[in-house]
Amino acid sequence: MIIFGTKGYLYQLAMLTLVCTRCGNPSAHALRKRITKFTLFFVPLFPVSTKYSTQCTFCGAESKLSQEQAEQLQAQDAGGPGGQPYGQPPQQHQQPYRP
Numbered sequence: 442m443i444i445f446g447t448k449g450y451l452y453q454l455a456m457l458t459l460v461c462t463r464c465g466n467p468s469a470h471a472l473r474k475r476i477t478k479f480t481l482f483f484v485p486l487f488p489v490s491t492k493y494s495t496q497c498t499f500c501g502a503e504s505k506l507s508q509e510q511a512e513q514l515q516a517q518d519a520g521g522p523g524g525q526p527y528g529q530p531p532q533q534h535q536q537p538y539r540p
Contacts, residue, residue, distance in 0.1 A: 463502035
């Protein structure tokens with residue numbers, strides 16, 4: 442007997458502040474990537490499909506995106522506040538020590 446099927450994986454790529462197309466509120470949107478993989482004996486082998494979407498945290502509306510749109514939004518988010526990538530301290534110019 443061979444046991445096969447599919448399993449879904451959901452990854453949150455970023456949190457973006459966008460204006461919702463449904464409710465019109467500027468709110469946080471979760472950028473998500475959903476991958477469906479083929480499984481054999483409960484072992485995921487290879488991806489069958491990959492889909493991208495954003496979901497409004499205010500009203501729950503979900504919008505589908507293409508891979509290019511998702512990569513563009515993720516690249517815009519990577520800049521973070523002030524153009525610095527998240528997780529890195531801001532660059533500071535140090536003055537030489539003069540006694």
